[in-house]
Amino acid sequence: MTWEATRLPGAFGRTTLPRWMASFFLVDAADRTRFQEANEELNGLLNEQALANVPFVVLGNKIDIPTAASEDELRNALGLFSHMTYGRDAKKGDSSVRPVELFMVSVVKRMGYAEAFQWLSNFLK
Numbered sequence: 298m299t300w301e302a303t304r305l306p307g308a309f310g311r312t313t314l315p316r317w318m319a320s321f322f323l324v325d326a327a328d329r330t331r332f333q334e335a336n337e338e339l340n341g342l343l344n345e346q347a348l349a350n351v352p353f354v355v356l357g358n359k360i361d362i363p364t365a366a367s368e369d370e371l372r373n374a375l376g377l378f379s380h381m382t383y384g385r386d387a388k389k390g391d392s393s394v395r396p397v398e399l400f401m402v403s404v405v406k407r408m409g410y411a412e413a414f415q416w417l418s419n420f421l422k
């Protein structure tokens with residue numbers, strides 16, 4: 298589980314935050330024992346004022362493991378159904394929804410994350 302990287306803003310302190318362009322949150326989709334912990338950590342970050350307008354790419358990793366959670370299961374476990382997102386095909390511009398999206402990936406098999414970067418590129422132009 299490698300969400301420590303997304304905690305980096307805290308290390309700078311609230312008054313000296315750099316401007317974040319995007320946040321990546323990597324969850325081990327094959328480790329259901331840590332889904333609750335991941336849910337709390339992610340929702341804490343989503344509620345950070347400094348990250349309010351930052352696109353969140355949530356990566357459900359290790360989908361090459363047959364017992365890994367499905368996208369729906371992980372979305373539900375992380376509470377992502379409650380966050381309105383732009384959707385996979387939508388573009389930047391609708392300020393009423395927040396860019397938070399889940400992508401299922403396998404880092405070792407190099408699967409899935411190209412789509413995530415493609416989606417993110419919609420918000421960095």
Ligand SMILES: Nc1nc2c(ncn2[C@@H]2O[C@H](COP(=O)(O)OP(=O)(O)OP(=O)(O)O)[C@@H](O)[C@H]2O)c(=O)[nH]1
Nearest residue numbers: 298299300325358359360361362402403404405406
């Ligand atoms: N099967 C599979 N293994 C992976 C994948 N990505 C990383 N791993 C392996 O998972 C192992 C542990 O890595 P992580 O899950 O990132 O764990 P960590 O962040 O170091 O440690 P924790 O925070 O304690 O989970 C390593 O041996 C990685 O090679 C993947 O996509 N599929």
